[in-house]
Amino acid sequence: MTESDPFGAIREFEHDGETYKMADLTALEEEGLCELDKLPVSIRVLLESVIRNMDGENVTADDVRNAASWEPDVPDVEMPFQPSRVVLQDLTGVPAVVDLAALRSAVDRKDQDPSIVEPEIPCDLVIDHSVQVDYFGDEDAYEKNVELEYERNEERYRSIKWAQQAFDNFEVVPPGTGIVHQVNLEHLGRVVHNREEDGDQWLFPDSLVGTDSHTPMIGGIGVVGWGVGGIEAEAAMLGQPITMGLPEVVGVRLEGDLPEGATATDLVLHLTEKLREVGVVDRFVEFYGPGVENLTVADRATISNMAPEQGSTISMFPVDDKTLEYLELTGRDEDHIELVKEYLEAQGLFGEQDPEFTETVEFDLSTVEPSLAGHKKPHSRIPMGDLDDHFPNLLEEQNVVEADGAAAVEQGLDLDDKVPVTLEDGTDVEIGHGSVLVSAITSCTNTSNPSVMLAAGLLARNAVEKGLDVPDYVKTSLAPGSRVVTAYLEESGLMDYMEELGYSVVGYGCTTCIGNSGPLQDPIEDAIDEHDLWATSVLSGNRNFEARIHPKIAANYLASPPLVVAYGLAGNMDIDLEEEPLGTDDEGEPVYLEDIWPSTDEIHDMVHNSVSPEMFEEKYASVYEGDERWEALDAPTGEVYDWDDESTYIREPPFFQDFPLEEPGVEDIANARCLMTLGDTVTTDHISPAGPFGEDLPAGQWLKERGVEPYEFNTYGSRRGNHEVMMRGTFANVRIENEMLDGKQGGYAKHLPSGEETTVFEASERYRDDDTPLIVMSGEEFGTGSSRDWAAKGTDLLGIRATIAKSYERIYRDNLLGMGVLPLQFEDGEGWEELGLDGTEVFSIEGLDDGLEMNDELTVVAEDDDGETTEFNVTAQVSTPAAVKYIENGGVLHLVLRRLLTEE
Structure with a gap:
């Protein structure tokens, strides 16, 4: 044992004449810190990451003890998790590329080496979210749609191709290859990594975060991975641990077999309904029991894919012989498959598991019937x-x-x-x-x-x-x-x-x-x-x-x-x-x-x-090369992106302009106005710009002023690299309903105190001109749905300092924290309606002047036009020390940039 390895967990592992290093979980059992067979598999994977990355500063021995302390009644402790890789799709990936480029520009303006902004762990971006079904029903549909895809997205794709050459740890899967999660499952996922670090060969479990909420699909092959916003993914890429509370883990015991006529999709819809009833938000889910062996790995992946719909952070299956057969079927190297089995057996992570869980749910596969959801x-x-x-x-x-x-x-x-x-x-x-x-x-x-x-x-x-x-x-x-x-x-x-x-x-x-x-x-x-x-x-x-x-x-x-x-x-x-x-x-x-x-x-x-395996080997042999269209893209080169001020697709965001090295801290929010009052289940589809838009909306008006004709608008998603368009489309969904406007749908708001009705963006601009801070109030499940970082970025750019809701979806809440926006939660049984508020009041949020603490209790004072006040308590949804630092710095990327610029 040494100071850097106080538990003696860093050990050698021999395989086929090669010697590897590994963080041996059994060492913690030898030290009496845990009983491994009682820990859920996902917790053991997190624990391995903490042991392996322990450096005494970012990850300490106490962090190892905290992670090892998991039990069904989960201790209220935090742990820093460092995934082994990051995956992106292009709608969330382009903003990530733009942010990385903006970070390099900010460093360059400070006369420092821009290459200090570099992903520290491997990142794969799969371009899969930009193709649109314009042509259909004939054999030429694919070629015609791809031609249109490149025509609409050429500038975005050039920026992605720039990133591919600018960053060492950044790979791109070009358009026309597949969907990020399926490419991840069939090719990128390793189950176990064999990677050289600081001159040593290491073995460790595959783990990841991804900028799509369906990243947990990789749990079908026993890999721990979940969806995060682009902001959190960028921080992970830049070496920031994800500080998280120990999660509760729900075990779903499967038994029986699917009846004739029932499909894996029918099973998924049953499980989604069941787990929503159980309540698995912010929890891990692991499947076990005799029914698991009756499911193919493809069936398991279909179930894991729906983790966000179930409400869970991950939904994973054990690695077993069927997993190895799937790796063989999908063309993985035979030697690697043998290594996967031997390493996981050594760690106690292979095959059927029967650990302790926070809660156990029974499900009989034979009860599944053909179903739909809607x-x-x-x-x-x-x-x-x-x-x-x-x-x-x-x-x-x-x-x-x-x-x-x-x-x-x-x-x-x-x-x-x-x-x-x-x-x-x-x-x-x-x-x-x-x-x-x-x-x-x-x-x-x-x-x-x-x-x-x-x-x-x-x-x-x-x-x-x-x-x-x-x-x-x-x-x-x-x-x-x-x-x-x-x-x-x-x-x-x-x-x-x-x-x-x-x-x-x-x-x-x-x-x-x-x-x-x-x-x-x-x-x-x-x-x-x-x-x-x-x-x-x-x-x-x-x-x-x-x-x-x-x-x-x-x-x-x-x-x-x-x-x-x-x-x-x-x-x-x-x-x-x-x-x-x-x-x-x-x-x-x-x-x-x-x-x-x-x-x-x-x-x-x-x-x-x-x-057959040959199909997978052939189709993935040149996965990073792309077709002739990709090869023909004339992309910028160099370490620093050459911004085009006339571009309507890729623009340098304002986040790091005039960047101060001093930490801004927090203070009370005084005399704020409410931009919107919203009901329950307002999704990221409602909040984040998505889909097509017209010339009558602020985003369309901005484009028309720059000579872009409506038929050239494309979609919001295609313009995610342009903050001017995206901030104008935030809270602009045609179905969103601001209840300050008596049933009117769409992105509209009431400017106060004038009472004039206008668009959300125009109202926010008028408030900005008056230096008026803004809040938004909502009901249950605020921000449920896809992990769209612009749901939080747009919220920030509109001048919204805090949101107050009955409850939040995890990814949206974490994205708000990552942008420095304070997510607050009403006390149980309260909401803006229950408190008699209508959004026309003037709001002050008190208790921040003395600093922000985890899960801080704050006071909100709302004063109406008659001078009557309503005072109520809220809880800051800031549950980790890292999240506190994000709010204090104005966002996670601001924190990273300050650290990069001030490191000696």
């Missing part, structure tokens, strides 16, 4: 047979129709009425409430799973052979998560049938699930507007929040890929597919879902005969 929450499961009752009830609840099905509004349609529409090619169709206008096999949730993808192909084959077709008004698409999916669909001979029904490949990326579904035809959109139609979409993704899929589609449903095809064939969601036919065959006889649904044995045989 109409706007991924955890709102609906048994397939209940959909024909669900939809009329939904329309009645939304005051679209009366109880008898009659239209509830003057220009609306009755429940069963149809309106004729002539499509742009002259085809006449009829649509009404419930018509499926988008049927999309999309997202990493399912496209990583050959069983459900080949099931969709088999169902398509059977449908074609029965003479069924998809109605012309349905926009169909297939966006595989990797090129391997296309390879095995072609190998199986099923791609032809998919294409015949219109499910041709439109791109390799996250399309419909993030709102990149592309436009509907103008006649269809006109009919929706004219008759207030509640049209629907069905997709195999993981998110269905309102206005996310398409602003004109009111109800969105998640389903397995074969059910996506089935509802595409039916053309309507107001149907019971257990009892009603999908259509008729060539003889006019009804065809039911059970007539074309493939058997489990047939699906398994197709997977066995169609998927």
Whole structure:
């Protein structure tokens, strides 16, 4: 034992004639600090990171003791976690690149070496969020969509390509390769790292954070990883430990097997519903029990992918023989697979585990039935047979129709009425409430799973052979998560049938699930507007929040890929597919879902005969090279980015301009105004700019003033490297409702004390001119949804100093902290409505002048126009010492920059 290794945990490990270093967990058991077999696997992985990175300063022996102290009744202690790598997708990755470039520019302005800004751990950016479904239904759709993708995003891609050459520890997977989580699962994930550090070869568990909330999908192969905002990911890249409280760990004991006709997607929707009921927010989830071995690794990954929808930070499975078989199937090196097993066995991390958990949940796989989730929450499961009752009830609840099905509004349609529409090619169709206008096999949730993808192909084959077709008004698409999916669909001979029904490949990326579904035809959109139609979409993704899929589609449903095809064939969601036919065959006889649904044995045989390691080896052989379009990009070079002041895509953000080396600290917030009062479940989709926007909005007006025509606007996501556009689009979602404005939807606010109604951005600018600080008040689950860093960056740039909510989604809360915005929480049972507030008051937040402490209790005083005051207590959602430092420094990147500039 030494001063740098007080537990004697750094030991040698021999494998195949090679000697490695490792942080041996058994040393802590020998020292009496823990009983390893009682610790959840995820806690052991975190503990290994703490031991290995202990340096006596950033990570101390006390941190090791804290991490080792985990027990079901979790101690209230913090630990610093350093992941082994970071993954980014391009919508959140471009802002990260812009921030890194801005940090280098700031260092350069201080006459210091800009190369001191360099990722300290490996980072992979996968460009997957920019392709849009403009073209669909034909074999040329992919090429046409990719051409448009490059045309729209060339400047963004040049900045990413600059980063690839400017930073040593930064790799880029170019467009057209696949979805970040599937690429991560099939190729980037190592399970165990073999890495040289300071001249020594080390072995340690793979772990990561990623700038997409579905990063936990990697838990399907036993890797600890979760989603963070771009801000937190940048800090991790720059060597900052993630200081976190020890998490509670929920064990889900699986037993039984899936019944005939049930898919992994159906299982996911059941588990998501179950875990939301249990309550797993801010908790880790581990699956164990006899049912685990009945799930393929692809099934496990499908479950892990939905961790954010379940509410958990991670959802992971053990590494076992099936994991090793998956590594072999996906083309991983045989020697590495042997190393994975031997190392994890030495650490006690291989195979079935039965540790202690904070809480245990039982789930029987045999109870799963075909299901969907909707109409706007991924955890709102609906048994397939209940959909024909669900939809009329939904329309009645939304005051679209009366109880008898009659239209509830003057220009609306009755429940069963149809309106004729002539499509742009002259085809006449009829649509009404419930018509499926988008049927999309999309997202990493399912496209990583050959069983459900080949099931969709088999169902398509059977449908074609029965003479069924998809109605012309349905926009169909297939966006595989990797090129391997296309390879095995072609190998199986099923791609032809998919294409015949219109499910041709439109791109390799996250399309419909993030709102990149592309436009509907103008006649269809006109009919929706004219008759207030509640049209629907069905997709195999993981998110269905309102206005996310398409602003004109009111109800969105998640389903397995074969059910996506089935509802595409039916053309309507107001149907019971257990009892009603999908259509008729060539003889006019009804065809039911059970007539074309493939058997489990047939699906398994197709997977066995169609998927091979050679496919993965071939498709990932040149994963970082890209196609001729990527090679032809003329990107900037050099250590410091050459900013273009005329650019409307990439602009230097204002975060580090005139940067003071002194820490600003905190102080009371006095005479603040409330910009918005919001209800429950305001998502990051509502807060962060996403999707297309028009010239009547502040972002569109800014672009028009610079000569950009509306058809060139692209999407908010494509302009995430431009703070001028993004801050103007924050809180501007068409569905957001500022309750200070009596039911009006959209990004509007009331400027006070004038009482004038204007846009959120324009109101914030007027407050800024008057040096008036701002707050926002909200209800439960503030910021739920995707890990969009601009939800916090935009909040900061609008001048919002603090938010007050009943509860927060973890990633949004952490992003606010990372931007120096103070997240405050009402006391239990209180909220702005319960306190009798309406947002017109003047607010002061007291208790900060003496400094900020973890979970500080602060006082808010609200004074109305009559001079009456309401005083209430709030808790600062600042639970770690690092988070306190972020607030004191104005954000995590400000803290990092100060440290870089002041290090001797």
